[in-house]
Amino acid sequence: MTDNLKSVIEALIFISVEPLTTDRIKEALPDAGEAEIEEALRQLIDDYANGPQAIRITPSAGGYVFSTKPEYDVPVRALLQIERRKKLSGQALETLSAIAYHQPVTQAEIAAIRSVDSTHSLHTLLENKLIKIAGRKEAPGRPLLYRTTDKFLAYFGLDSIDDLPSAEELKKLMEQGNG
């Protein structure tokens, strides 16, 4: 049964262009038990990770998606005619980090952290859909609030925002780095 279930889940993930969540899998397979699905999924991921295939199943933004293994980067780029991937600027990354840890956050707060103007970075990040506007703060001036998106998670290969070190872990990490 598990083997069959594994294949079914494999098919479901295969046809999903965006990460397929466990909830969606459960919806599609109402007869299968929750624990069964999770076990099959875990095995499936292991099979791909340890198998000879060029692709694997990656947890991404709360779901699962097929992706190529890093060693196939060069031929894939050759096919797509992409010289090299564009990277976010240091400014944009810093702004993004500030948002990730304080969301929902206002531009004034980001400015207070970075002590430089973040307007341009915010624009770039919004344009690339790595952040989104999540309403307005109930404060004087009703400033816009920013949040990271699922695309942010996927872009950095994160399953959820909790994959980032917590503020305390970060502190420890830095102390180690300095020590």
Place this chain on the structure above:
Amino acid sequence: MPDERDPRPIPEESGPAPAGGNPGAAIDGETPAPKTPAAPAVPLSAAAIADDPEAPAPAAPGEGYQIKLPAFEGPLDLLLFLIKKKKIEIHDIPISIITREYLVYLRDRSLINIDREAEFLLMAAILIYLKSQTLLPREKVADPDVELRQRNFDHLLPIERIQAVAHLLRDKEEEQSQIWTRSTFNAPLPDQDLDLVEVSLFDLAESFFALMKRKQKESFRVIKGKEISLAEKTEEIVAALKSRGVLDFLDYLWEQESLEDALVAFFCLLELIKARIVLAVQEQLFNTIKVWLRREAPPEEAA
């Protein structure tokens, strides 16, 4: 200077004098009024002019629109001058009456002197500005730095920690840049947006004409005899693509110095698209057309 303290009674006292300043006569500047228009204001303006060489010369008879108010009679430039010198209290000058009567004056004229009326408008605008300044409460300009400090930002992480996260994200980005999914999901930047729609010549042309319309509205430029070479422009575009990676088609044309530059740039872009050196695609969501190099120059790559 007692005569300047309260200018209002003056026109009344010199009752017969402003008779020529009855609305009809004052408004119709072409009537060769025997009195100089500045005359009604003489008690006031003469004194002001006397002790100030900068004062505007009294207007010649029949020249332009004359203001006739309880507080002041005479040409607008004189009024403005006196207000600036604080010889007349701007609160005593009802601007709505001046503008209303001026419009009547303009309407009744068959010919107007553009220069003179333009000057009037300028002065009227200054007058309105000055008055609005006195009427509106003064707002203190908030110092953003002070404001920032006043708010409580204690809960925010120090920048060092945020920078550490940025480093971490940079590593993750590097890792992820070698991993490809079937969507372009983890590829936000235009290089990877390959599911975008490649645009047709008509889309380009349509955008271009829309742009040109906008540009024409902006300014009327005389076509200069400047020669713009196609080859040079092409190089310029390729260089811009190399340095910037991706160009917004319209923005790029919009940046061009002149209409001719934009036209040449447009043709060069078409050539580059035709030669399959660059790729033009349209993001359906925003309808902007983006252009980027398909790859480095083919000969180099073959080598």
